[in-house]
C-alpha cells in the first residue's frame with residue numbers, strides 16, 4: 178500500500194523522531210526567520226478589548242510561540258496547546274517548568290479528532306502547523322476554527338510557503354529541498370525527518386486555499402505574505 182504522508186499516525190512518527198533537535202534545527206536552518214515569522218503571526222492575531230483571554234495554540238510543537246504570545250498580550254490568561262506528538266509534548270513540558278506553567282495546558286491529540294468545545298476560544302493561533310494537512314484536512318481545520326471561536330474571536334495561522342514570482346524563489350527552494358536534507362544526512366545523521374518537513378512545505382504552496390476555506394466557514398479571513406511570500410498568513414475574525 179502507498180505511504181500516505183498525511184496520515185496523522187505517520188505525521189506523529191516524523192515529529193516524535195525530530196522532537197529533540199527540532200528547536201535548534203528550525204532556528205539555524207531558517208536563519209532565524211521562523212522566530213521572526215512567529216512574532217508576525219502573533220502581531221496578526223491582534224487581540225483587543227478588555228478582559229482575560231483564553232484560546233488554542235494548534236499544532237503547538239514545543240511551545241515556540243508561547244513566549245511571544247504571553248509577552249505581546251498580557252491579557253492571555255490561558256493557552257490550551259494541542260499537538261499529536263508525544264515527543265514534542267515531552268519537550269514542551271520540560272520547557273513549561275521554566276515559564277508560566279499556570280497559563281498553559283497541553284493536550285496531546287490529533288486536532289482533527291479532538292472534541293474541542295464550541296465557542297470556547299477568544300483566539301486560535303498556529304505557527305507552521307498547516308503543512309502536514311492535505312486540502313481535505315485543511316477544510317476540517319477551517320471548520321474547527323469557526324466552531325471553537327467565540328463571536329468576535331481572532332485567529333492567525335502562518336506557514337512556510339512557495340514564494341512564487343520572487344526572483345530568489347529557486348535558491349530558496351534549493352535550500353529547502355536540497356541543502357536541508359543534505360545537512361541532515363551529513364551533520365545530523367538523521368532518518369531524513371527534516372527532509373520530510375521540506376517535502377510537506379513544498380507541497381503546501383501557500384495559505385491561500387486555507388484562507389478561502391476559512392471564508393467558506395463564515396470567518397472574515399485575510400491572506401498576507403511575509404518576506405516575499407516565503408511564509409504566508411491566514412488571519413482574521415469570527416463575525417459577531
Ligand SMILES: C[S@@+](CC[C@H](N)C(=O)[O-])C[C@H]1O[C@@H](n2cnc3c(N)ncnc32)[C@H](O)[C@@H]1O
Pocket residue numbers: 185188189192203215235236237238239240241242259260261262265286287288289303304305306309
Ligand atoms: C512544524 S511543527 C510546528 C511547531 C510549532 N508550532 C512551531 O512554531 O514551530 C508542526 C507540529 O504539528 C503537529 N501536528 C501535525 N499534525 C497534527 C495533528 N493532526 N494534530 C495535532 N498536531 C499535529 C506536529 O506534531 C508538530 O509538532
